[in-house]
Amino acid sequence: MNGGTGRLLARDAVVGYLWVTPALLLLGSLVAYPFLLALYWSLTTKTAGIPGVFVGLDNYVYLLGSPTFRQTLANTFVFTASSVAAKLVLGMAAALVLDQTFRGRNLARGVFLLPWIVPTSLSALAWLWIYDDFFGVISRVAIDVGLRREPIPFLSDSILAMFAVVLVNVWRGVSFFTVSFLAGMQAVGQELYEAAETDGAGAARRFWHVTLPGLRPILAVATLFSVVWTFSDFTIVYIITRGGPANSTHLLATLAYQTAIFGGKVGEGLAISSFMFPLLVLVIFLQLHFLRRAQS
Amino acid sequence: MAVRRGGPTRRVLVLWVPLVLLMAFTLFPFWWMLMTSIKPDTELYDAKQSPLWVKAATGAHYRDLFTQLPFLTWVGNSLLVSGTATLLSLAIGTLAGYSLARLKFRGATTLGTIIFVAYLVPTTMLFLPLAFVVRWLGLYNTPWALIATYPTFLVPFCSWFLMGYFKTIPREIEECAIIDGCSRAQALWRIVLPLATPGILSAGIFAFTFSWNEFIYALTFVQSPSYKTIPVGVVGQLSTGDVLFWGKLMAAAVLGSVPIALIYSALSGHFAAGLTTGAVKG
Numbered sequence: 001m002n003g004g005t006g007r008l009l010a011r012d013a014v015v016g017y018l019w020v021t022p023a024l025l026l027l028g029s030l031v032a033y034p035f036l037l038a039l040y041w042s043l044t045t046k047t048a049g050i051p052g053v054f055v056g057l058d059n060y061v062y063l064l065g066s067p068t069f070r071q072t073l074a075n076t077f078v079f080t081a082s083s084v085a086a087k088l089v090l091g092m093a094a095a096l097v098l099d100q101t102f103r104g105r106n107l108a109r110g111v112f113l114l115p116w117i118v119p120t121s122l123s124a125l126a127w128l129w130i131y132d133d134f135f136g137v138i139s140r141v142a143i144d145v146g147l148r149r150e151p152i153p154f155l156s157d158s159i160l161a162m163f164a165v166v167l168v169n170v171w172r173g174v175s176f177f178t179v180s181f182l183a184g185m186q187a188v189g190q191e192l193y194e195a196a197e198t199d200g201a202g203a204a205r206r207f208w209h210v211t212l213p214g215l216r217p218i219l220a221v222a223t224l225f226s227v228v229w230t231f232s233d234f235t236i237v238y239i240i241t242r243g244g245p246a247n248s249t250h251l252l253a254t255l256a257y258q259t260a261i262f263g264g265k266v267g268e269g270l271a272i273s274s275f276m277f278p279l280l281v282l283v284i285f286l287q288l289h290f291l292r293r294a295q296s
Numbered sequence: 297m298a299v300r301r302g303g304p305t306r307r308v309l310v311l312w313v314p315l316v317l318l319m320a321f322t323l324f325p326f327w328w329m330l331m332t333s334i335k336p337d338t339e340l341y342d343a344k345q346s347p348l349w350v351k352a353a354t355g356a357h358y359r360d361l362f363t364q365l366p367f368l369t370w371v372g373n374s375l376l377v378s379g380t381a382t383l384l385s386l387a388i389g390t391l392a393g394y395s396l397a398r399l400k401f402r403g404a405t406t407l408g409t410i411i412f413v414a415y416l417v418p419t420t421m422l423f424l425p426l427a428f429v430v431r432w433l434g435l436y437n438t439p440w441a442l443i444a445t446y447p448t449f450l451v452p453f454c455s456w457f458l459m460g461y462f463k464t465i466p467r468e469i470e471e472c473a474i475i476d477g478c479s480r481a482q483a484l485w486r487i488v489l490p491l492a493t494p495g496i497l498s499a500g501i502f503a504f505t506f507s508w509n510e511f512i513y514a515l516t517f518v519q520s521p522s523y524k525t526i527p528v529g530v531v532g533q534l535s536t537g538d539v540l541f542w543g544k545l546m547a548a549a550v551l552g553s554v555p556i557a558l559i560y561s562a563l564s565g566h567f568a569a570g571l572t573t574g575a576v577k578g
Contacts, residue, residue, distance in 0.1 A: 009400060015480045016399035020407055023392035023451050027414045030448045034425035035417065041425065097314045108315065110561055112322055117560055118553035119509040121527035125534075125549055126329045129542050135340065137328055140347040171321070203310075232418030235511045239531060253420035253512075260424050261516065273421050280421070284413055291412070 039277075042270035048260075052267055059271035072250040073275065078162065079251060080231040083169040087226060088219075090170065091177025096207070098178065099185050109182075116175040124239040127168045131155055131240070158248030161241050165249050168236050173226060180222040181215055188214035221290055224283050232276055252276055326553075332546035333357050340543055357543035358551070367548060369522055370529035377439050377514075377525055378507035381446035385503050386496060388447065389454025394484055396455065397462035398470075408459065415452035422448065423512050430517050441517035442525070446510060450503045457502070461495030462488065501563060505556055526552045
């Protein structure tokens with residue numbers, strides 16, 4: 001019997017290695033290899049046409065002295081921090097609403113997910129049209145009801161433009177938080193709420209002392225995912241502002257695209273996107289930490 | 297919180313008012329999309345008409361998509377790319393996910409970690425070097441450029457998602473089959489896969505959605521109009537110089553979003569469960 005089990009385990013190991021091979025080959029050739037290529041090329045003067053020469057950290061030094069790049073770095077930070085914070089708070093509020101019992105709850109939950117599942121490129125187009133100076137609905141309604149005489153220059157004012165792209169990111173991504181929180185709330189024991197209520201805790205205190213601590217693990221994981229997706233975002237800014245006005249909404253990804261694809265400066269473009277690396281490493285480290293804790 | 301107290305006034309304040317605001321915020325861009333797509337240009341660009349309502353609805357913008365733009369070609373490309381990439385990734389992800397969930401071998405945990413880390417690497421960090429790899433492979437400007445590269449985010453997702461799902465299936469069922477003489481491959485094919493159908497279906501729907509919505513790879517790896525997917529084809533119309541294009545663009549946005557919305561509403565039970573099993577890229 002023991003010999004049979006041993007053989008079975010040995011055979012399982014062979015099958016195991018065999019079956020993960022396709023995934024590993026794919027990730028090795030189309031994720032790890034290009035990733036290393038990117039890090040290496042970011043140290044060269046590579047352009048679209050020529051291989052370029054090794055220049056060490058020159059691209060990075062140049063970028064850190066470039067006002068456009070510094071602005072982009074600051075924009076990425078502002079965009080990520082404000083979007084994630086807003087999604088977290090609004091996502092929690094929405095979860096508290098959608099967790100209540102009412103008719104049509106499933107429909108409401110489904111509707112709330114729509115912005116997250118439809119193509120961002122297409123909904124971003126709708127937002128671009130919403131923000132349109134002359135025929136956009138916000139300007140039109142503001143003028144019609146007498147709030148303003150002039151159209152609102154959403155995309156030609158640097159602060160309004162940043163607000164505009166953050167709003168779209170929040171609209172698109174908030175339901176990821178809500179769905180995560182709703183799942184987490186299911187896991188918080190009903191008896192905890194009942195005990196808290198018996199002890200005379202009001203709704204606010206029940207939220208603070210029962211719901212929130214219960215949601216902490218899922219809150220951490222959802223926030224970390226959202227941080228990665230938000231600081232690496234491309235589509236919303238590319239479509240709505242193209243980084244403008246005057247680079248005030250450029251993110252690392254859109255500036256890297258513009259530098260490498262339009263400008264042809266591949267090495268410099270890769271150095272720009274490499275600035276996502278430190279934050280990515282931090283998020284990976286924290287995610288793995290939470291993952292291990294969840295598994296043990 | 298399921299604990300409910302207080303009168304109807306309280307319920308209006310904590311439920312209905314925020315719910316209505318939430319739904320309005322969520323649906324407003326879709327309403328605007330839909331209204332624009334059925335408005336004649338004379339109403340769209342007339343400041344005297346109400347922007348939120350339509351007087352004489354028209355299907356002209358939808359018709360133009362098919363007569364003036366290669367919209368049908370874009371739909372075909374999106375279907376081809378998303379369908380093939382999804383099937384490919386499901387196959388690779390099922391094998392990897394099953395191995396990591398069930399088979400004991402040295403390094404299995406590390407491999408699981410590697411796949412998870414690969415899932416976190418943003419596409420915006422990879423699109424530039426991948427563009428060169430795609431060129432070297434001779435796939436640049438073909439649908440295969442996307443079919444080959446979409447699995448870079450679909451396979452980690454499917455493997456991770458299905459690994460979680462396989463762990464929920466009692467291991468005794470397949471162990472009986474193996475003691476009766478089934479090989480691992482037979483056990484997976486005949487016993488585990490039928491039981492895992494809901495999980496595989498959910499993973500497939502997510503994978504299809506991610507492919508359908510993907511933008512930066514499709515924007516970078518494909519140039520010719522005949523190979524563009526819906527997002528890139530539609531967004532490309534912005535730079536044609538024509539400014540009276542909003543009716544057409546919004547009609548395309550409606551048609552590009554509806555299939556995904558329909559799939560989700562038909563399978564809403566599955567996806568809610570699925571979302572929580574594995575977190576999802578978006």
